[in-house]
Amino acid sequence: MSTIDDAVALAASHGLHLDAATAHVNEAGLDYQVVMAHDDGGQRWVLRLPRRADVSEGQAAEARILGLVAPVLAAVGVAVPDWRVRERDLLAYPALPGSPGLTMDGAVPVWHMDPASPDYAERLGRLLARLHGIGADRAAVAGVEVRSPAQVRQAWADDVARVRGEFTVARGLADAWQAWLDDDLCWPATTVMTHGEIYPAHVLFADDGAITGVLDWTTARVDDPARDLAAQYGAAGEEMLRATLAAYEQAGGHVHAGLATQARRLWEASPIGYALFALTTGAGDDRDAAAAMLNPER
DSSP states (O other): OOHHHHHHHHHHHTTEEEEEEEEEEEEOOSSSSEEEEEESOOOEEEEEEEESSHTTTTTTHHHHHHHHHHHHHHTTTBBBBOSEEETEEEEEEEEOOOSSSSEEEEEEEEEESOOOOOOHHHHHHHHHHHTTTTTHHHHHHOOOOOOOOHHHHHHHHHHHHHHHHHSSSOOOHHHHHHHHOOOGGGSSSSOOEOOOOSSSEEEEOOSOOOOOEOOOOOOOOOGGGGGGGHHHHHHHHHHHHHHHHHHHHHHOOOOOTTHHHHHHHHHHHHHHHHHHHHHHHHHHHHHHHHOOOOOOHH
């Protein structure tokens, strides 16, 4: 059977009956394969199928996150998934309004919006100010993971040490990481509720550019606010990062002196995240790709 046939059959085994003729697959996610299809009434559904057993183990935590952020973002017209099926082998929910700003055609990214648009920068800044307004105490009461500023910095130091222990890392890259870890200016004095992977593939848009939804809260937690700004720097550059921060501050977000620099540093540290992913999957292709990122001149 095809992936679509398998997914539709799995949904049916959990009481959700979908039309395979309306289905299509999105392979962009590292943790979940996504299939979208309509039911007999014309409602479009999203099926998330975990790629690995460890992904399923995070479902309870993500459910708590969704319960925390849903009413906060709904107040400004932004939806998050409302799971109707929650099983180890399947998550399913009615599709949210809008369309993603980035999809994949095989291995080729397809942009449906301009990530360097000033309009998007302003909308993203306002959205992040709203999300980051959820404080650590409120998140803790909801059962969401909370990292203090010291824990954030130590976690990165631990990740760097683990990656250096498992891979050969170019000397210049290793030195840059250490300088970053030692730079007090970069690290926040306060942590906030973050999404962790907020970029156009996880953001839904209306035809007029309004943000209508945010997907995939798997890595969300109370952490460094810069982790939600790094992808904007990577996709749109310094000028649009500054525009996003201006809108963020105007909407009530706190811009500490090193926030822009930290967003850049986190983007530059992305090979660490991919190396950790490769260690999780254990796949040879993933390890090879990580090794090439970490030591490009080998």
